[in-house]
Amino acid sequence: MRVTILLFAVYRELADASSLDLELPADATVREAVDRLRSLPGLACLPAEPTVAVNREYASLERDLKAGDEIALIPAVAGG
């Protein structure tokens, strides 16, 4: 299945991309998507347990993905 990855701030700069599509097995979890991202240039240093959102909501790394999901990698936030 195909999912979309969104990258922000420092992650976006490291990957030199703000979004990309990923082809994953049908039963993949968020953690498997993140592990795949580590093989991309610049993202080898992703933390072991990065904060993620799925479809604009914070989500667990164990969450099962569906085709079309939008997975965002959320670096340490610094609003306010």
Added chain:
Amino acid sequence: MRVTILLFAVYRELADASSLDLELPADATVREAVDRLRSLPGLACLPAEPTVAVNREYASLERDLKAGDEIALIPAVAGG
């Protein structure tokens, strides 16, 4: 000795006066001044322990007075 009494808000209305002079013995305390005020028309109902200020600072009823002191009777405050 002579001291000045200031009356505010509900006390002022009860006494129908905003200030008055009081002649007291030389060793009088604030409490004695307050007791004297109870004999005035309208002020018989002064509480047993009213809040007072002497020379613009909150003061104890046991404080000794000096000639010329300004004693204010402070009803329950309601600022803000």
Added chain:
Amino acid sequence: MRAVEASGARVIGHVSDDPIRVEELLRAGSSADGAVTVFVGRVRDHSHGRRVIRLHYEAYGEMAERELAAILDETASRWTFSHLEAVHRTGTLELGELSVAIVVAAPHRSTAYEASRHVIEEIKRRLPIWKREEYADGEVEWAGSAPSEA
């Protein structure tokens, strides 16, 4: 009006008939201050279940300014900020008018909140100011001066 320099902080207190202009207060502080809190008290249309149409504030003016200055100085000795300003209105205030305003500009937000809260609590506790409430039914009463409280 009063401005002291306690630990570098600018501290200003006022008790006056002049309307409160928050827009001006909001410019407080410098570019070292990341956080600013403003508290304003406004004349409310009700009090203990009665409809209020107007308020009259009476102050023991000289003592109120002195006591407000003491509150601000105490606050400046407990928290670190660059600017603290507190203003209390006196006289007649219509519904929605501002009775009090407190502005704190500080490097950190916890200070801006805590110092502001401390000042309003102390103002309510000790500033010699009294409020006469005018009700919709034509009656007038000193707040907090019901016979049992007098």
Added chain:
Amino acid sequence: MRAVEASGARVIGHVSDDPIRVEELLRAGSSADGAVTVFVGRVRDHSHGRRVIRLHYEAYGEMAERELAAILDETASRWTFSHLEAVHRTGTLELGELSVAIVVAAPHRSTAYEASRHVIEEIKRRLPIWKREEYADGEVEWAGSAPSEA
């Protein structure tokens, strides 16, 4: 923009490039509200000992608005107030410009302080917004993204 009516409260959240106008926010609420708090965050000229000359805020826009709305709704379910508005800037901000503003109009001051504080703490904890700091020495860095924190 978003306005819900949770328990009668008017709740509005924004994440946008538009400059924040506090004067307008201050008119919030009705004559039933005796207390109004305003918190504003301003661009500070220093960060961890370095001189800052400018900030750039980047947001995951759709999620940030959704998360801000969730924060405001949670706040409305915990405290009783008539108006809560929170605005967060994005884009480039110069020194002294407002990055965030929170206004609470409530019948009682404790609510106005506590709800405001809760909103800013939650914004800092969970709003997907990032800050790139531009320093006087020409360097640029994402706040909180030092290698050890990445």
